[in-house]
Amino acid sequence: MLHGSAMASDFYSSEGDAILREAGLRVTRQRRAIVRVLFEAEDHPDAEQVLGRARDKDASVSQATAYRTLAALADKGHLHRHTFDGGVTRYELASRPHHDHMIDVETGEVMEFVSEEIERLQKKIAAEHGYDIVAHRLELYCKRRRR
Amino acid sequence: MLHGSAMASDFYSSEGDAILREAGLRVTRQRRAIVRVLFEAEDHPDAEQVLGRARDKDASVSQATAYRTLAALADKGHLHRHTFDGGVTRYELASRPHHDHMIDVETGEVMEFVSEEIERLQKKIAAEHGYDIVAHRLELYCKRRRR
DNA sequence: TCTCTAGATGCAAATAATTCGCAATGTCAA
DNA sequence: TTGACATTGCGAATTATTTGCATCTAGAGA
Numbered sequence: 001m002l003h004g005s006a007m008a009s010d011f012y013s014s015e016g017d018a019i020l021r022e023a024g025l026r027v028t029r030q031r032r033a034i035v036r037v038l039f040e041a042e043d044h045p046d047a048e049q050v051l052g053r054a055r056d057k058d059a060s061v062s063q064a065t066a067y068r069t070l071a072a073l074a075d076k077g078h079l080h081r082h083t084f085d086g087g088v089t090r091y092e093l094a095s096r097p098h099h100d101h102m103i104d105v106e107t108g109e110v111m112e113f114v115s116e117e118i119e120r121l122q123k124k125i126a127a128e129h130g131y132d133i134v135a136h137r138l139e140l141y142c143k144r145r146r147r
Numbered sequence: 148m149l150h151g152s153a154m155a156s157d158f159y160s161s162e163g164d165a166i167l168r169e170a171g172l173r174v175t176r177q178r179r180a181i182v183r184v185l186f187e188a189e190d191h192p193d194a195e196q197v198l199g200r201a202r203d204k205d206a207s208v209s210q211a212t213a214y215r216t217l218a219a220l221a222d223k224g225h226l227h228r229h230t231f232d233g234g235v236t237r238y239e240l241a242s243r244p245h246h247d248h249m250i251d252v253e254t255g256e257v258m259e260f261v262s263e264e265i266e267r268l269q270k271k272i273a274a275e276h277g278y279d280i281v282a283h284r285l286e287l288y289c290k291r292r293r294r
Numbered sequence: 295t296c297t298c299t300a301g302a303t304g305c306a307a308a309t310a311a312t313t314c315g316c317a318a319t320g321t322c323a324a
Numbered sequence: 325t326t327g328a329c330a331t332t333g334c335g336a337a338t339t340a341t342t343t344g345c346a347t348c349t350a351g352a353g354a
Contacts, residue, residue, distance in 0.1 A: 026321050026330060047311080062333045067312060083230055085284075088311070102273065105281050113276070118268050122287055125260055126249065131289035134252055137232075138285045140269055142278035173301065173350050194340080209304045214341060235340070 015039060019095070023076040025069075033058040034069045044082055044090040044110055084110065084139060100138040162186060166242070170223040172216075180205035181216045191229055191237040191257055231257065231286060247285040 016035030017027050025031065033054040037045070045053070051066040070091055073079040082090045084103055099112040118138065126133045163182030164174050172178060180201040184192070192200070198213040217238055220226040229237045231250055246259040265285065273280045 028320075028331065030332075060333085064313080064334075065332060068331085071313090081233060083233065086228060086230065086236070089233070102276065102278065104278070111276065113272055115268055115272055118265055118272075121262055121265050121268070122285075125262055125265075126287055126289050127292070129249065129258065129260070129289075130292050131249065131251070131287075132292050133287055133289050135288040136286060137288075138269075139283060140273055140278075140280055141282040141284075142273050142276075142280050145274070145277050145279050175302065175350070177303075207304085211305075211342080212303060215302085218342090 019073070019078050023073055023078055025072055029058055030054070030061045030065045031069050033061050034066060035073075038073075038079065038091065038093050041092075044084075044092050046088040046090050048088075050091060082137075085141065100140075102140040102142055104144065105141050106143055166220070166225050166240075170220055170225055172219055176205055177201070177208045177212045178216050180208055181213060182220075185220075185226070185238065185240050188239075191231075191239050193235040193237050195235075197238060229284075232288065247287075249287040249289055251291065252288050253290055 016032055016039060019035055020027050020031055034050060036057060037050050037053040041053075047067055047070060050070065051061065051063055054061040054066060070079060074081050074091070078094050080092045080094050082092065082101070084090065084101070097114075099114045100118075102111040102113055103109070104111070122136055123133055163179055163186060166182055167174050167178055181197060183204060184197050184200040188200075194214055194217060197217065198208065198210055201208045201213060217226060221228050221238070225241050227239045227241050229239065229248070231237065231248070244261075246261045247265075249258040249260055250256070251258070269283055270280055
């Protein structure tokens with residue numbers, strides 16, 4: 001298992017390095033930690049959570065660097081920002097397969113889904129107005145159906 | 148025309164009073180001004196804009212009251228909050244017919260649209276996961292199609 | 295119409311999240 | 325190896341919004 005973990009870390013580090021380079025950013029210890037956190041995240045962490053987790057990997061990561069790195073990656077399109085219903089900004093790697101979000105308003109749980117049909121309709125609507133879609137945001141706020 | 152304007156104002160004031168009462172709020176001079184601004188708005192003003200316009204009607208409206216009133220109306224569901232792509236919070240009366248938003252990323256222009264088909268698909272998706280939709284947010288970020 | 299009280303107001307200070315200035319440090323192309 | 329310039333941490337500054345508090349006022353009831 002130690003072997004597996006080490007390999008996984010190396011793997012993610014290189015993936016992360018690539019993302020940083022693609023974004024035109026220098027690869028630093030701190031940024032490596034931050035990007036690794038993003039690769040490992042299975043949720044949608046906010047800046048504070050990213051900072052905390054990055055510090056677990058490298059205690060030298062400062063708040064300013066976390067915000068600066070997240071902003072730089074988001075600006076270059078490598079990171080998506082989400083602000084579910086007036087909450088704080090949450091982050092998610094853009095390299096993940098595209099999906100939209102469904103939020104359980106009672107538990108705060110965030111689920112993911114895709115609908116080719118909706119994607120197609122969105123494009124159609126935009127086209128009808130003479131537009132091309134650059135990005136979109138679809139969030140469904142739901143309650144578990146009682147039965 | 149003076150007649151028309153006066154009638155329109157009266158109309159909006161009573162509509163506004165009703166909304167305030169329904170929200171369980173007392174009808175004050177300041178709140179009347181704020182709610183009238185919301186009724187008259189053809190855009191999606193942020194708190195600062197609402198405050199400015201309300202002050203044109205009644206100079207005594209303070210920032211705190213603007214925020215407090217907007218928050219109270221939003222909490223009671225009479226007002227929708229929007230945060231288009233990381234910008235400030237914008238407001239829109241919930242009594243307006245339902246619609247989603249299309250944002251021209253080059254001009255910032257906000258357009259409205261509805262698609263019964265998308266609405267239906269959303270409900271279907273939620274249902275498939277065992278959920279009922281409480282609210283949703285669909286925003287299309289677009290660029291005018293060059294030809 | 296008068297009174298009374300919970301709710302509302304303005305002001306200024308307080309928060310929360312994020313950004314910025316700056317001197318010190320680190321990356322990486324040559 | 326080196327030098328230019330990007331990046332860092334720190335703390336102060338911003339921005340948007342909220343809150344504490346003393347003072348008013350809407351509006352139910354006498």
